[in-house]
Amino acid sequence: MKLHEICPVELPEADLTDSVYIGSGIRTDLQDIAAQFGVTDTPVICDPNTLNAAGLKNQSDHRIDLGPHAHADAETVGRVSEKLTGAAGAIAVGSGTVNDLAKRACAQNEIPYIVLGTAASMNGYASGIAAILDQGVKTTVPARPPRAIILDCEILADAPARLTQAGLGDLISKPVSDSDWWLADAVEKTGYSELPSLIVDHAVAAAVNAASGLPEKDLNAHGALGTALVLSGVAMVVAGSSSPASGGEHLISHLWDMENVVLGQPTRLHGAQVGVATCITAALYQLLLECTNPVFARVPSRQALETRIQDEHGPLAASILPHARSKNERAEARIAVLRDNWSEIRDGLADRTLPKPEDIRRTLCAANAPSTLAELGETRANTARVFRLARDIRNRITVLDIAFELGILPGRIDEVLDRSGVV
Ligand SMILES: [Zn+2]
Structure with missing residues (x-):
C-alpha cells in the first residue's frame, strides 16, 4: 500500500518511501514488488542470518553477502558501493546494519533500493539518513529512503527477541527526544x-500498548511495532533531521558504541541501549521540571574545553572536538536565553507529555527488553561517566547540554541514575 495509507496526517512533499507493505506472509510478494520499482535482476544485499530469516537462502545468486559480523562503517560502505557499480538498483534483506549500508551505498550510486526487513529492531527503515561509523565517530549521513519497505509480520515475530526488544527501545525514546528537539528550539531557535x-504518535502509542504481545509472537503486536518504526523514519525525513x-x-x-569500538570490545544493540538511556534522560527531565532556581554554569574557555576533551575522550578527542567546540562557542548565548526565559521554557516543558522513567521501564519490562544497566551488561560507574560526556560528541543541543547550563549536571548525576530506576 502507499505510504500515506498508514499515515494519519497529510504528508508534505518530500523524498519519502513510496510504498509500505506490512502483513503476514507477504515475503512471497518480494519479486513482484521489486518489479514495480525496477529493481529486478539486481544484487541482494544481505548477510547469512538475514538471508536465512527471509527464507531466501537458495533463491538468490546475485548477492552482496556482508558476512556475519559486518559493521555499518565507511569502509564497508565503500566496498558495497563498488560492488553496486552499474547496477540498476538493489534489494536489501536485513535490518539495521544491512539497511544502513544498502541505503548509503545506493545513494552513492544514485540507484533505488527496496528493503525486506528481517527484524523490527530500529527506526531507520524509512529514514533519509544512514548511521555510519566514520573514523571512530558515529555520524548520520544523507541517503535516499528505500522506494518500498516490506515487513512480513511472521519474519518479524520469528526474529531474535533481543532485536525486537531493541526496536521497542529505539521507539520508546520518541517523546523524550522530541522534547529535546523542542528544547533546542526554545534556546537556539533551531526550528521545531x-x-x-x-505522523508517529498514534503508532507509537499502539506499539507501546501492544508491547506485552511481542514475547508471545503476537503478529498484530509485531505489525504495530513495525508500523511505528517505519513512521518514525518518515517523521525524520519530514523533519529534515533525526x-x-x-x-x-x-x-x-x-x-557507549564509540568507546567500545575504540577499545575493540563488542558493541550492543542500538535500541537496547537507547531504551535504557531513555530512562536516564526521562529522569533528568524530572529534575529540569523541578528546577525553579537554576545556578547557571560558567562557560569554559576554548583552551579549557580543549584540554578537557583531550583528557576525557583520549583517542576519540580529535573527532569529538569540533562538535564540542561549536556548542561551547554558543553556550554564553544559550545561558543568556535561559536566564531570561527559564520559567516560560519550564512551563512549556511541563505542558508536554513527558513520560516518567517508570513508565518507560514498565513498557520495556512488558516486552522483556533490557531496562537496567545490569541487563545491558553495563556498570554504574561507566554509565555515570558516559552520561557526563555524551553531550560532547555531537553538535546537537539536547537535555544533556541544558542540564549542564542550568547547573543540574554534573553534580546530580547519581541522583538522576537513582531516579531513572536503571541501577
Ligand atoms: Zn535510534
Whole structure:
C-alpha cells in the first residue's frame, strides 16, 4: 500500500518511501514488488542470518553477502558501493546494519533500493539518513529512503527477541527526544515542528500498548511495532533531521558504541541501549521540571574545553572536538536565553507529555527488553561517566547540554541514575 495509507496526517512533499507493505506472509510478494520499482535482476544485499530469516537462502545468486559480523562503517560502505557499480538498483534483506549500508551505498550510486526487513529492531527503515561509523565517530549521513519497505509480520515475530526488544527501545525514546528537539528550539531557535509527532504518535502509542504481545509472537503486536518504526523514519525525513527521534539518549548510546569500538570490545544493540538511556534522560527531565532556581554554569574557555576533551575522550578527542567546540562557542548565548526565559521554557516543558522513567521501564519490562544497566551488561560507574560526556560528541543541543547550563549536571548525576530506576 502507499505510504500515506498508514499515515494519519497529510504528508508534505518530500523524498519519502513510496510504498509500505506490512502483513503476514507477504515475503512471497518480494519479486513482484521489486518489479514495480525496477529493481529486478539486481544484487541482494544481505548477510547469512538475514538471508536465512527471509527464507531466501537458495533463491538468490546475485548477492552482496556482508558476512556475519559486518559493521555499518565507511569502509564497508565503500566496498558495497563498488560492488553496486552499474547496477540498476538493489534489494536489501536485513535490518539495521544491512539497511544502513544498502541505503548509503545506493545513494552513492544514485540507484533505488527496496528493503525486506528481517527484524523490527530500529527506526531507520524509512529514514533519509544512514548511521555510519566514520573514523571512530558515529555520524548520520544523507541517503535516499528505500522506494518500498516490506515487513512480513511472521519474519518479524520469528526474529531474535533481543532485536525486537531493541526496536521497542529505539521507539520508546520518541517523546523524550522530541522534547529535546523542542528544547533546542526554545534556546537556539533551531526550528521545531509538531508534524513529525502527528505522523508517529498514534503508532507509537499502539506499539507501546501492544508491547506485552511481542514475547508471545503476537503478529498484530509485531505489525504495530513495525508500523511505528517505519513512521518514525518518515517523521525524520519530514523533519529534515533525526532530531524528533534522536536526542540525549542517543548520544549516550552512541558514546557507549564509540568507546567500545575504540577499545575493540563488542558493541550492543542500538535500541537496547537507547531504551535504557531513555530512562536516564526521562529522569533528568524530572529534575529540569523541578528546577525553579537554576545556578547557571560558567562557560569554559576554548583552551579549557580543549584540554578537557583531550583528557576525557583520549583517542576519540580529535573527532569529538569540533562538535564540542561549536556548542561551547554558543553556550554564553544559550545561558543568556535561559536566564531570561527559564520559567516560560519550564512551563512549556511541563505542558508536554513527558513520560516518567517508570513508565518507560514498565513498557520495556512488558516486552522483556533490557531496562537496567545490569541487563545491558553495563556498570554504574561507566554509565555515570558516559552520561557526563555524551553531550560532547555531537553538535546537537539536547537535555544533556541544558542540564549542564542550568547547573543540574554534573553534580546530580547519581541522583538522576537513582531516579531513572536503571541501577
Ligand atoms: Zn535510534
